[in-house]
Amino acid sequence: MLRNMYVKDLKPGMRVVDPGIDWRTRPYLYASERFIDSENTVQQILAQGYREVYVDLALSEANIAKRYGLAADCLTEPSASRIPAIRSGSRQAPSRRATLREELPHAVRLHDEAVDCARRLMHFAGKGRLCKDMAEEMIGKLTDSLERNPDALFCLSFMRCHAPYVYTHCVNVAVLLAAFSLGAGSDKSRVMAYGLAGLLCDLGKAMLPVSLLSARRKLTDAEQALMRRHPMIVCEILSSSSGVCAEAFTAALEHHERYDGSGYPHGLSGDDLSELGQLAGIADSYDAMSSSRPFKSAAPPHKALAMLYHMRGKAFHSLLLERFVRMAGVYPVGSVVELTDGYRGVVSAVNPENPAKPSVTLVLDPQGRSMRLHEFDLARDAVADISRCIPAELSGIDPAFILGLA
Ligand SMILES: [Fe+2]
Incomplete structure (x- = not known):
């Protein structure tokens, strides 16, 4: 049985498994399969910036969940609805002092x-x-x-x-x-x-x-x-x-x-x-x-x-x-992208906490018409996802111009 939990709540003897989740959607998920042999190992995983794991309780040593009484507080269901609170950590984006x-x-x-x-x-x-x-x-x-x-x-x-x-x-x-x-x-x-x-x-x-x-x-x-x-x-x-x-x-x-x-x-x-x-x-x-x-x-x-x-x-x-x-960033600043709703734009800021959801300045509507430039944070605004990256020369968009370089 797989359980999603915080790294800080791992105990020696637990078996961490790879749940096969796309790392881009859960960048703070530690998915290297291993037994947790000591508290030291937990600290090492935390030091690498990871915040959550999946544990196979059936494989964990000596019925570890029962031994440590884990089922109540620190474990969540695989949907991990509590986990999105991970917005802080040792590997935050450097604070930007300028736009x-x-x-x-x-x-x-x-x-x-x-x-x-x-x-x-x-x-x-x-x-x-x-x-x-x-x-x-x-x-x-x-x-x-x-x-x-x-x-x-x-x-x-x-x-x-x-x-x-x-x-x-x-x-x-x-x-x-x-x-x-x-x-x-x-x-x-x-x-x-x-x-x-x-x-x-x-x-x-x-x-x-x-x-x-x-x-x-x-x-x-x-x-x-x-x-x-x-x-x-x-x-x-x-x-x-x-x-x-x-x-x-x-x-x-x-x-x-x-x-x-x-x-x-x-x-x-x-x-x-x-x-x-x-x-x-x-x-x-x-x-x-x-x-x-x-x-x-x-x-x-x-x-x-x-x-x-x-x-x-x-x-x-x-x-x-x-x-x-x-x-x-999976889509570095300057990348021309198409969203799932057909709009096209230029990535204008990466999001280290969610590399697949950067900020995008929309440039063309689904019919290919120019529109008033507007920046969306795909992680926060949830307007759409990126469906593909387009070579700038084939996109009808000059990213240098949009970003103010030309
Ligand atoms: Fe070299």
Whole structure:
């Protein structure tokens, strides 16, 4: 018999099961099947931000429900009508001090500045030098913008792609890692360390032949071996400067390692990988998938997230990946979406507590007629759900214009 209950009410001996519920609709549901062996385990699950579980009482040890008298207060029926009260937790969205429209002009300027910074960092990295102060100053500015409104830099990361990938990629990975750390409630120094780690983790590519980076073909074995050296090269460049944070070395070394041991340069796996290293790998892969490259077109962000999600538990740690998706939003800001009632619009704010229900600015009615712009919070207003994401170029909507970028 399955019972839905709060994580805080779990007791040692209980058996947690996966009820097969779409994680996007219940993002705070812990669904990794296991026995609860101690109070410590309960605290670990709580620390990861989960608030509810399903327990199979029949499988639980020694008739645990009876032993602890659980049936009365802490258990609910599977419909979990009490659970929607989960609106707080350790992983809240960072408070927004500015609206998206207020922050976007600053973010546009900062994003351009950051891309130029990445270009200069790469230039000097090619000579074996690290411009640490310049990188730290840039990360400080990006962090300030994320604190004011993380959605602004977020949507720029996939809507402004004029510069070469090798530079935009450094900036986007920095933004993703800093935003993740910010969303996890870290202090500013840790947020900046994560951002710096993202900005620097690919600097080693500056030492590789340009022909290798822009190849439109499959790399030869020898070329792949050369490419796989770039994490170690980054560490050599980082070592050329004193006072570089440990996080930068960690992300550089581990951003191509994979949870199942299939990565490089050392083939590390599982618990041998740090959380930051795994996150750097997720952010690096997400931006690579959602960016246009010489040999492929860009995948829409929601498709990139879906591709990543299929690697859950294999290349990437399941829980970390879920936390990343909640942070990025299933439908990131700037996505063009169609609702179940036929209206079309642009996602204008993500909802980390319910990634499938962001805020959407409606633009076209079901007949395709332009309408007065109006923003709906799909989680609060319950007007409709998102039925699909549409490529902007096929939608009749210019998301940059709607968000005030054009
Ligand atoms: Fe890399």
